[in-house]
Amino acid sequence: MEMPDRTMRRQVLLFISILSLTSVLCQVSYSIPEELAKGSLIGNIAQDLGLDRKRLTLGKARIFTGDSAEYIELNRERGVLLIKEKIDRETLCGQTTPCALHFQVILESPMEYYTVAVEITDINDNTPIFEKSDMVFKISESAVIGSKFLLERAIDPDVGTNSLQSYFLTKTENFVLKLKDQPDGEKIVEMILQKSLDREKQEEIFLVLAAVDGGKPSLSGTAQIHVTVLDANDNAPVFKKSDYRATIPENAPKGTVITKVSASDADKGPNSKVTYSISNTAADVRGMFEINELNGDLISKSNVDYEKGRYYQIHVQASDEGGLTDSCKITVEVIDMNDNKPIINIMSQTNVVSEDSKPSTVVTMVNVQDLDSGDNGKVHCAINEHIPVTLKPTSNMFFNLVIDSDLDRETASEYNITVTCSDEGVPSLSSSVTLTLQISDVNDNAPVFERSSYEAYIVENNTPGLSIFTVKARDADWNQNARVSYILEDSSVNGVPVSSYVSVSADSGVIHAVRSFDYEQIKDFHFRVKAQDGGSPPLSSNVTVKILIQDQNDNPPQVLYPVQTGGSLVAEMVPRLADVGYLVTKVVAVDLDSGQNAWLSYKLQKATDRALFEVG
Numbered sequence: 001m002e003m004p005d006r007t008m009r010r011q012v013l014l015f016i017s018i019l020s021l022t023s024v025l026c027q028v029s030y031s032i033p034e035e036l037a038k039g040s041l042i043g044n045i046a047q048d049l050g051l052d053r054k055r056l057t058l059g060k061a062r063i064f065t066g067d068s069a070e071y072i073e074l075n076r077e078r079g080v081l082l083i084k085e086k087i088d089r090e091t092l093c094g095q096t097t098p099c100a101l102h103f104q105v106i107l108e109s110p111m112e113y114y115t116v117a118v119e120i121t122d123i124n125d126n127t128p129i130f131e132k133s134d135m136v137f138k139i140s141e142s143a144v145i146g147s148k149f150l151l152e153r154a155i156d157p158d159v160g161t162n163s164l165q166s167y168f169l170t171k172t173e174n175f176v177l178k179l180k181d182q183p184d185g186e187k188i189v190e191m192i193l194q195k196s197l198d199r200e201k202q203e204e205i206f207l208v209l210a211a212v213d214g215g216k217p218s219l220s221g222t223a224q225i226h227v228t229v230l231d232a233n234d235n236a237p238v239f240k241k242s243d244y245r246a247t248i249p250e251n252a253p254k255g256t257v258i259t260k261v262s263a264s265d266a267d268k269g270p271n272s273k274v275t276y277s278i279s280n281t282a283a284d285v286r287g288m289f290e291i292n293e294l295n296g297d298l299i300s301k302s303n304v305d306y307e308k309g310r311y312y313q314i315h316v317q318a319s320d321e322g323g324l325t326d327s328c329k330i331t332v333e334v335i336d337m338n339d340n341k342p343i344i345n346i347m348s349q350t351n352v353v354s355e356d357s358k359p360s361t362v363v364t365m366v367n368v369q370d371l372d373s374g375d376n377g378k379v380h381c382a383i384n385e386h387i388p389v390t391l392k393p394t395s396n397m398f399f400n401l402v403i404d405s406d407l408d409r410e411t412a413s414e415y416n417i418t419v420t421c422s423d424e425g426v427p428s429l430s431s432s433v434t435l436t437l438q439i440s441d442v443n444d445n446a447p448v449f450e451r452s453s454y455e456a457y458i459v460e461n462n463t464p465g466l467s468i469f470t471v472k473a474r475d476a477d478w479n480q481n482a483r484v485s486y487i488l489e490d491s492s493v494n495g496v497p498v499s500s501y502v503s504v505s506a507d508s509g510v511i512h513a514v515r516s517f518d519y520e521q522i523k524d525f526h527f528r529v530k531a532q533d534g535g536s537p538p539l540s541s542n543v544t545v546k547i548l549i550q551d552q553n554d555n556p557p558q559v560l561y562p563v564q565t566g567g568s569l570v571a572e573m574v575p576r577l578a579d580v581g582y583l584v585t586k587v588v589a590v591d592l593d594s595g596q597n598a599w600l601s602y603k604l605q606k607a608t609d610r611a612l613f614e615v616g
């Protein structure tokens with residue numbers, strides 16, 4: 001609606017009174033802008049109604065508004081209508097146009113009234129106002145181009161050109177404003193997305209929406225638009241590195257944190273929450289490592305053993321809650337610790353060697369292994385000292401135990417050989433094996449008699465078969481080689497084989513008399529006894545045994561003189577006057593025995609008168 005100027009205009013219209021007063025005919029209308037100051041002139045009502053000013057005075061002209069507020073007063077003297085209260089068109093009429101005050105000017109004597117309409121024209125006295133001056137939008141960054149966001153409308157109570165005419169939005173590349181006219185003249189204000197949002201670039205967008213009216217000058221009101229760009233899971237987690245390298249000493253306890261991987265996700269909230277998991281990794285490796293799903297710590301789940309595996313590759317996946325992922329690889333290198341003792345393997349072993357084995361005879365072959373590497377796996381071996389065996393390396397980690405000097409079972413019949421191997425780790429680990437090497441016997445010792453010669457005594461008149469004594473020979477060898485047999489060596493005594501005098505028990509070495517000896521016939525004799533062992537060939541030695549026969553008093557003395565014949569007495573002649581001490585005769589006797597047994601003494605046995613003779 002065009003209101004070209006604000007000057008007052010009169011309009012005279014026909015008006016059919018609805019009041020029951022005296023009929024009245026015409027009405028006057030004025031047009032004034034709102035907001036005129038109190039006392040401002042509206043119009044010369046007297047003139048416009050064609051009335052004399054006196055008539056107004058005398059007729060007590062007054063304004064009748066019914067119940068409505070009185071904005072206008074009548075000055076009877078001047079015959080004009082004046083503003084009594086400032087009129088706000090918007091208060092009075094709101095958006096209704098035209099806006100007019102209708103009232104009556106009532107006169108008395110005669111009673112009559114006139115209808116007056118005062119149109120209140122709009123002035124641009126209202127700024128467009130947004131009831132909600134803050135508009136908050138939460139828009140996902142994944143919102144598609146063309147998405148519409150309804151904005152609050154501003155309100156401008158003014159009407160016509162003073163009313164709200166247009167909206168403007170802060171320049172932004174993301175949004176464009178779109179106004180849609182509604183049938184009722186209102187506008188729908190929309191913000192259209194024309195370029196995708198990217199939370200990672202700009203999370204908050206502050207815009208100002210201005211509403212502008214058509215007044216001159218125009219007035220405008222603004223509202224803040226606060227767009228929060230909501231994260232869409234448009235970013236996958238990204239590992240800081242695609243290849244991680246870490247080391248772990250073997251035998252590190254379970255639960256050792258080996259390394260930490262980290263992925264970040266440019267998104268926000270749940271979309272940026274990264275969880276870690278092991279993926280695409282061999283099941284056995286999975287059994288050894290685990291990843292803390294929240295912080296990315298790689299943790300050992302079991303003891304790692306350098307000897308079983310030196311490198312492990314673990315693929316770790318980082319996932320956000322939206323299912324976007326990234327992966328990285330961790331190479332875990334296991335550091336060798338000296339955790340393995342050398343292992344001594346006896347490859348081949350002779351438990352028994354003959355005592356006549358030549359030096360350099362190989363007794364045992366030994367192999368050593370150490371599962372560790374580097375110095376931890378370098379091994380040195382040694383054997384105990386003071387044994388006739390040395391350890392000779394043959395090649396790397398192979399050794400021979402070799403005899404290096406003469407053996408003698410009779411000196412040492414077994415050796416305990418302790419092979420000790422130590423590695424060069426710090427601290428060093430070692431292990432040892434003890435072998436028992438037995439030295440087998442060779443018949444290298446002849447029996448040896450306990451004495452270099454024997455002498456034995458036997459009393460004559462012995463019973464045949466009497467054991468005279470025992471010879472004993474020892475043999476330092478073993479078993480059969482040491483089993484000694486005694487043999488009487490052939491010889492003759494007085495032209496008689498010695499075997500007719502004595503015998504030797506082969507097993508025991510006991511010498512028996514074969515016959516009864518007569519000292520008076522043979523006083524001693526000697527022979528040889530041989531001791532022979534059971535070796536093959538046998539070894540022997542001999543010893544001289546001398547037998548001395550001891551005398552027994554087995555022979556009575558025999559009187560040789562005077563000779564007795566046939567039991568007759570022997571007569572001796574003695575002179576009558578023989579003096580005392582006269583030798584009558586000499587008795588001569590002998591004894592076949594020897595020694596004391598042959599010592600003779602004489603005494604008178606029978607005498608008629610003992611006082612007459614004596615014997616010396």
Ligand SMILES: *[C@@H]1O[C@H](CO)[C@@H](O)[C@H](O)[C@H]1NC(C)=O
Nearest residue numbers: 412413414415416417434436
């Ligand atoms: C060898 O060792 C065994 C068992 O320990 C022991 O009985 C034997 O006397 C040892 N031999 C030597 C010659 O030390």
Ligand SMILES: *[C@@H]1O[C@H](CO)[C@@H](O)[C@H](O)[C@H]1NC(C)=O
Nearest residue numbers: 489490528530540541542543
């Ligand atoms: C007896 O032993 C000696 C050395 O002790 C030896 O010379 C001699 O030949 C041996 N006699 C016999 C019959 O073996």
